[in-house]
Amino acid sequence: MLSLLVATALFQQNPNADAILAMRKKGLTELGAYSMLDELTSKIGGRVSGSPEAAKAVLWVVKKLEQMGAENVQQMPCMVPHWVRGKGERATLNTVHPLSITALGGSVGTPKGGIDAELVEVQSLKEAEELGERGKGKIVFFNRPFDPTLPQTFAAYGGANDQRVGGATAAAKSGAVAVLVRSMTLAKDDAPHTGAMRYGDGPKIPAAALGIQSAEMLSAAIKKGGAKVKLVLNCQNLPDVPSANVLGEIKGSEKPDEVIVMGGHLDSWDTGKGAHDDGAGVTQAMEALRLMRALNLKPKRTIRVVAWMNEENGGRGAKAYAEYAKTAKEKHFAAMESDSGGFMPRAFGISEDKLEKAKAWLPLLQDFGIEKFVAGGGDADNGPLGAVGAILCALQPDNQRYFDYHHARTDTIDKVNPRELEMGALAMASLAWLLSEDGDSLK
Template identity: 55%
Template sequence: MAQQNAASDSAVIKKIYDDALTSYESYDNLRYLTKNIGGRLSGSPQAAAAVEWSKQVMDKMDLDRVYLQEVMVPHWVRGDKEEARIYNSKQIGSEDVNIVALGGSVGTGDQGLSAEVVEVHNFEELEKLGKKNVKGKIVFFNRPFDNTQINTGTAYGGAVDQRGGGPVAAAKLGAVGVIVRSMTNDIQDVAHTGGTRYQEGVEKIPAAAISTRDAETLSKLLKNDAKLKLYMRMTCETLPDVLSYNVIGEIKGSEKPDEIIVVGGHLDSWDLAEGAHDDGTGCVQSIEVLRLFKDLGIKPKRTIRAVMFMNEENGLRGGTKYAEMAKENSEKHVAAIESDMGGFTPRGFGLEGSDVQLRKLQTWKPLLAPYGLHDIDYGHGGADIGPLKGQGNVALIGYEPDSQRYFDYHHTKIDVFENVNRREMQLGAAGMASLVYLISEYGL
């Protein structure tokens, strides 16, 4: 019987891949989302358009249910000006550098901000400098990725705390601004934005990311010239919260409709470009999972729900609201799968869950490995599905594509449709659909 099931499951998975790899629908969806709507920062008109568009796409799919879930989201706007330059340098005089405001940052005021710069690599170095050496200065956080890490997501995790917590730590010591090395393993001219956080009772100071190439230049100059200054001007501000929505489509399970499998990505993106890899691909892949089931006539035993989460980038309110409503409605989630590492070549899945769940996932390796899904182990589930943790025995699963190129594009002006390969993206969608099928059939 087990051999017969394996043969049958293998045949279904083959059909999923054949359909996905010969279809252009998902890629066309990504094209529309990125080219016609563009960057979709929470609270923006583009985010609202993306909500309406994704609902319309799923409305046309003859699903059992498509609906919106209300969520209030922050509304930060970048403004019309971001500029910075090194000046008063003994070696180069004055030179422009590439910066972008960090999401949530306050502006500098129309006149901009000028100050001497002090470089640190971690919070311990900052504390050792103390108020005497920090007050009135711009703190430059310059800790690079650990490029010995094979998984660049691990390297990101080892550096990103300076972006999130740097402004508060610096402000406590009297700094007037913060510059953070961009979160990428590459040396490039493009600056990478991303969210930062302020703390009640601590002065809010302007915070920007600087390109890695300019970070290298600034660091070299500071070694011989501690008195050089940096000028920065940003016109960003935070406006009142805005009503937005998670967008949800589902196919009811034929045998266990009360057991839910979520597959999702986040609909919002940063505003610098088109949000193609982050996270347009995750959204269209999740919708593609439903399309594959419908197109192939696969009747899932458990309910499959595709969720386009809102506000992952600068608040996580969509994921938090989804989990709140799931708890309020006493819903039983058996698994949640998130795609939020780009549309690159599939490698596998990472589990936040139990030993029993991992052993079950690993029994399916013979079915998934022929399609390049070799890495099935413990890992990070995903930011949007994270709030579901603790609601019963839900398995949180992160789809893991190859990570080497993701942080070239992450949170930048070059995260555009042209940098997504259709075949790689569709391989990912098929892999997600195959795992959803297996969980639907057999549970975890």
């Protein structure tokens, strides 16, 4: 960290300090990211790709961008998967103990009347594949927890979510009839966390997530012997449907054909309201543009908001945008994403070759909690734009609470702090502004 005096002096000398200070004052007074997120989560709610709510959310972003005076507001069409949860999903242990479960996104449903089977607990995909006869006709229960000793929860997630994504395929190889997967969280509550799963070749068996308390109860019952679960899932995969990314921008005054993209994903899971994941990222980017418009700031390069569709279970919006970028006449100078929750900012990931030079901007970002730049910056939606030469940037907020709510019914607006969310919006607005005005300093 720079000393306060040095940082203040560097801030004041910088030609971009006035714009950033003006955005800070307006943003922290009005807290626009939060009021937009409140509206999105309360009026529309969870927004699974292909759902009526996702379609409403597209129109909502269009309207908001138009209201704030964004230019070239438009939908960029893409086809998306259409998975529906259905009603009445449930599971019961030994006919009397209800288990807290929710179907994983992409799962097939159970046959009518459900599945009734004995349980076998495993810790890994390999163990499930090697069950052989012991897996036949059983429900395989994946119970490897997050590694709590890792300071970064994203690393813990990365070390466990192969069970969610590939558990059903692995268990089916041993003749299992369904899988239950310990939720991808360190929280101690019983809210199950959904998320995408994928089938490989071979039979498609139903898959559901278990709340942590239910997972512990199930594991204890299996150890005692004679654990049986009845599982009912009414989800199904329907044909793809049309959907869209939403775009809006401020045209650059000097280099209109050099574009800085910033955004998050508009789709979410249906269990909660998609507040942290990723209503936060979408509304932060919208707020950044709103502040620039309201203050009549005129960036040299074009600054564009993109609300990407279908990050959760297909990435079709990111693919559609990347396809567009490949043949577009404009140059994608940078692409920024916020998809790690609306918590207090800590850092920006940035393309490794820009890391050292970007550090000169830290004095202008420290007010918003940005302590450092780290190598990286490519996330699910902006990442593909690295192929067209965009500088990749990703907002990294504090991550200790993210997986408490991620893909669960607890991902609601009351878990979002209005000032912390705005700090992220201001960090994005400031970095977008610096990329626009002073981006050549990274060359």
